[in-house]
Amino acid sequence: MKKSTFLWVFMCCMVGTLFAQTPAELSEIQAAKADQQMSVNLQELMTRLDNVGDTSMPLTNFFTANELQVLRSYSRPQSANRLADIIPTAGATESFSPVVGDFIYDPSDGVNGGPGGDCSTTSSGDLGDYPNCDCITVTTFNAPPGEEISVTFNSFRVFGAFDWFAIFDGSGPVTATNGSGSATNPTSGDPELWNSSVDGDELVDMINAGMTTFTSTSGSLTFASRFSGVVNTCGWEAEVVPAGGGGGGGITTPTVFGYEAVSEMYGSFDPVAPEVFTAISMGAADGTSLELTGDVDPNNPTTAYVSTTTPNFYSMDIETGVYTLIGPQALTFIGTSFDPTSGILYGYASDANLYTIDLATGAGTLVGPTGNTGLADLAITGDGDAYGHDLAADQIVSIDLTTGTATPIGPTGFNANFAQGMTWDPNSDTVFLASFNAANFLAEWRSVDLTTGATTIVGNINDPNVSEVTWAGIPFVPPxxxxxxxxxxxxxxxxxxxxxxxxxxxxxxxxxxxxxxxxxxxxxxxxxxxxxxxxxxxxxxxxxxxxxxxxxxxxxxxxxxxxxxxxxxxxxxxxxxxxxxxxxxxxxxxxxxxxxxxxxVAANDLCDDAIEIACGDVVAGSTNFATIDTAAGSCAGQDITAAGVWYTYTESIPGFIQDINLSTCDDADYDTKISVYSGDCGTLTCVAANDDGNGCSGFTSSVDFQSDGVSTYYILVHGFGTATGNFNLTMTCSPVPPPNDMIANSIDVDEIGFPYTDPAVNMPGATTEAGTPADCDNAGVQGVWYNFVPEMGGEATATVTSPAGYTSVTFYTADTEDSVETDLTLVDYFDNQCVPGADASILVTAGQVYYVYVANTMGVTDIVIDGDFYLGTGDTEIAGFNYYPNPATDQLNLSSGTGTIESAIIYNILGQEVVSREIGSNNAQLDVANLSVGTYILKVVVDGELGIYKIVKQ
Incomplete structure (x- = not known):
């Protein structure tokens, strides 16, 4: 048998000698107080404790609740883990904000008071005794906001004849007279929790009243004391302990459930902060016999199974504490634990054998001998590995569940005695001991290192009360x-x-x-x-x-x-x-x-948020974070089935016509599509689309269309099927040259008539010339050509109506109307100087071939060529002939009154016949729907007379 270790610190409350300064004072002291004998004798308790030896039986088999509290109170100061000492100033009114673990002492005058003191007598001369200051001290202790403060007294004694001590629940002012105490001295507006003049002036009085711990309800406690100038004694030591908390009411966080034998209550506590034990039900399962062991069923985590000393076997609802008797057991089980892997309940019995237990009857089936007579409890982990707490040797053992054999692992590192609990926490995969440490008379919650046997204290269970948890179980709490x-x-x-x-x-x-x-x-x-x-x-x-x-x-x-x-x-x-x-x-x-x-979402996910793109741009984009734009509609056979992003293009030079190519060809990591629309978002019109471009790898795309230089185009880059990914979109623009860009296609103006207007000429699309005329070098200049042969002498003018960029107008002479650039000669005239300008003029000679070269590099413009009457009269009109509408869109109506329209021919500006019809009546309709927008010449013959008119197709 190992020797039970206990700190032999005790106070013998014997009749002491009172020292007074005068016979009158001594007489008053002796009359007012006879020293009290403690209702329990500490020396006798210590002897009984030492005689108990090693046992797994509960404390209450050997001591009463009062006896346990005395043992606990006198052992606590020796085993406490102090954080800070709070020593008020004698005669002062002060406030402190202590934390759990702080110790509070009687006031000091700088010489006497504070820690220490002799509680067995009065006026011992110990400097730890409170001072003879003839003063009143008021000290308030405040908890953090929203919390309460709780203190437990480890020692306490004041000299009741003259001195007093009171505790109030609050921080209000205290009223007191500097004289002997009574029920009305001191007083406060806050509730009074203790008054030494009424309730007692020694620790044993607090113990007998069950009030060694005082807890605020207001967030503060106030100590008020009076020390006379006559006699002193030890004062007090109180520890700040956790206040409030608790479990129960549904298992929503990891919670330890178990039986506390000293108070005979079933309850719960937090495995991280075990200091607060919350009662769920009072009394043991049998009502009279104690619960030695139990565990929570892993397959039914609201149910535990308990074995008592009777011995009987019970199931219980862990949330309500309601027991259901299953039946008597033939064996007394010291420790039980479920195997989480199989759901089997194992038990270690008083005969030192390992059994399986039938949950329906409580009957045990032998597994085998453990070879260890000192086990206090079992725990089986989620891996199916079993362990035991060897109380006699203070060590952890492993247990073979197939044979029962126990094998030592290593020492626990503390002196355990009496009933012990042991369990595996499935929430943290940790084995814990609900231990009773005989060295400091504390119920402790300890974690176990299963490789060494060493234990680490987490906290004291149900602190500061004397407690002993005989079994503990932790249900798995789903996250x-x-x-x-x-x-x-x-x-x-x-x-x-x-x-x-x-x-x-x-x-x-x-x-x-x-x-x-x-x-x-x-x-x-x-x-x-x-x-x-x-x-x-x-x-x-x-x-x-x-x-x-x-x-x-x-x-x-x-x-x-x-x-x-x-x-x-x-x-x-x-x-x-x-x-x-x-x-x-x-x-x-x-x-x-x-x-x-x-x-x-992609910044250009919506049509309304389309990003501008310009000729020559290469823009990086992604459809990974875009949505499907089905509202845009199918275009050129390409349906919209995948997410896409939008770009927009509007020609910066109004009216400038270009051939556009948009491409992801070989430059995307997914199967792309490109659709091009004109119009407005919400009312888009398909222009062109492509899925897989010719010669493009990876199912990438390339689409071509011609811009009209006016419209805003919307470009949707999307994907085949549901494909999305990253791409580079390249925009390539090729300007469309005007029809008369080359001299070979020069517009023969005199075939059309004067004044002649060439509307909206796509001048930025013009190209450079193949040669240079004499006397005027136009190498590198981009322009268009016109030619005419005047019938009579006069003046000719040419004008660019909207000059932009480099602008010039130049007249040349030539031998024929099929000349090339090098055949031309600059007309030598003051207003035709081969210099930049928006207009030029010359004097013309009948029958001479003239060419006009016009440049306007940065803008679309009308070009007007005109001359005086020597160049003709413009339209040649026939009396009574009418045509309408002009401009025309689809149809041009002709009417000659009573005359007969023999024929009608329409020419383009190049002099090419585009519409020709023999009529033979006074009314006719010409279909012009298929003509391109622009200016045309209408020639009609009515009763043999020729009429020439300028018409416009819009």
Missing amino acids: MNDDCSGAVAMDCGDVETGDTNDFSDTGGFNASPDAWYSYTGSGDPEFITFSLCDGGTTYDSRLTVFDSCGGAQVVSNDDSCGLQSEVSFLSDGTTTYYVAVEGFGTTSAGPYSLELSCNP
Whole structure:
């Protein structure tokens, strides 16, 4: 038998000698007080404690509650872990804000008071005795905001004849007279918790009243004391201990359930902060016999099974503490534990053998001898490994569940005695001891190192009361986010890890275990990606997103990166979305690492937000974070089935016509499409589209169209099927040269008539010349050509109506109307000087061939060529002939009154016949719908007379 170690510190309350300064004072003292004998004798308690030896039986088999409190109170100061000492100033009114672990002492005058003192007598001369200051001291102790303060007295004595001590629940002012105490001295507006003049002036009085611990309800406690100038004694020592807390009321966080034998109550405490033990029910299962052991059923975590000293076997509801008798047991079980892997309840009996226990009857079936007679309890881990607490040797042992054999691992590091609890916490995968430390008379909650046997104290159970937990069990508490309603909120960039083996099936896509997370947007639409692809997920997973708990499925994915999952969807910016992390199969579960990434919707996701693009641009883009634009409609056979982004193009030179190529050819990482529209967003008109461009690899695209120089074009880059990805969009523009860009296509103006206007000439598209005329070098100049032969002498002019960039107008002479540049000679005239300018004029000679070269590099413009009457009269009109409308769109109506229209011919500005018709009546309609926009010449013959008219097609 090992020797029980206990700190032999005790105070003998014997009749003491009172020292007074005068006979009158001595007489008053002796008359007012006879020293009290403690109702329990500490020396006798110490002897009995030492005689108990090693036992796994509860403390209450050997001591009464009062005796236990005395033992506890006198041992506590020696084993306390002090944080700070608070020593008030004698005669002062002060406030302090202590924390748990601080110690509060009687006031000091700088010589006497504070720690120490002799509580067995008066006027001992010990400097720790409070001072003879003839003063009143008021000290308030404040808890942090919203909390309470609780103090436990380890020692206490004042000299009741003259001195007094009171405790008030609050921080209000105290009124007192500097004289002997009474029920009304001191007083306060706050509730009085203790008054030494009424309730007693020694620790034993507090013990007998069950009030060694005082807890505020107002956030503050106030100590008020009066010390005379006559006699002193030890004063007090009080420790600040945890206040409030508790468990019960539904298992939502990891909680230890067990039986506390000293108070004969079943209850619970926090495995992280065990100081507060919350009663759930009072009394043992049998009412008279004690509960030696018990454990929570891992397959039914609201039920525990308990064995008593009777011995009887019970089941119980751990949340209510209601017991149900199953039946008597033939064996007395000291320790029991469930194997979480099999659901079998094992028990260590008083015969030192290991048994399995039938839950239906309580009957034990022998497994085998442990070879150890000192075990106090068992614990079996989630791996099915069993361990025991060897009380006699203060060590941890491993136990073979197939044979019962116990094998030592190592010492626990403390002196355990009496009943002990032991359990495995499935929430933290830790074995704990609900131990009773005989060295300091404390019930302690200790974690166990299963490789060495060493234990680490977490905290004192039910501190500061004398407690002894004979069995403890911790049910598995599914994580808060086992259910959608408890989903863990995530932010962009967060990574959450876990293991779905710790979860149950509460919905989701299938019946596999699911962990729930949520995300609420910042107010703006964005693309959300939940991913299990970072390597931290090691099982065949599935992700499913819902728009609310129990709501509609938004998206789901099984395999995105191997057997792991990833989902992306568009958040509306306000909805809270819920994602279930689960498995492909109903039994698929394992470790996971869930990453949340957020990306704003592409800036040019909508047509209205199209990004401008210009000729020569190469723009990088992506459709990964864009939406599908089905409202734009199919274009040139290309349907819109994938997300796309928008670009827009408007010619910077109004009216400048160009051939446009838009391409992702060989420059995208997905199967692209390009669709081009004109019009306005919402009323788009298809212009051109392409899926797979000729010669383009990777199913990339290239589309061509001709701009009209006026319209705004909208370009949608999208994908085939549902494809999305990254691309570079290249825009290449090729200016469209005017019809008369080359001298060979010079417009023969005199075939049309004067004044002649060439409307909206696409001048920026003009090219340079093949040669240079004599006397005027136009090398590098981009221009267009006109020619005429005057019938008579006169003056000719040419004008650019909208000059832009480099502008020039130059007249040349030539021998024929089919000349080339090098055949030409500059007309030598003051207003035709081969210099930049928007107009020029010359004098003409009848029959001479003239060419006009016009440049206007940066703008579309009308070009007007005119002359005086020597060059003709313009339209040649026939009396009574009319044509309308002019301009015409689809049809030109002709009417000659009573005359007969014999024929009608329309020429373009190059003199080419584009419409010709023999008529033979006084009315006719000419179809001009297929003519290009521009100016034309109409020649009609009415009754043999020729008429020439200028018409405009719009």
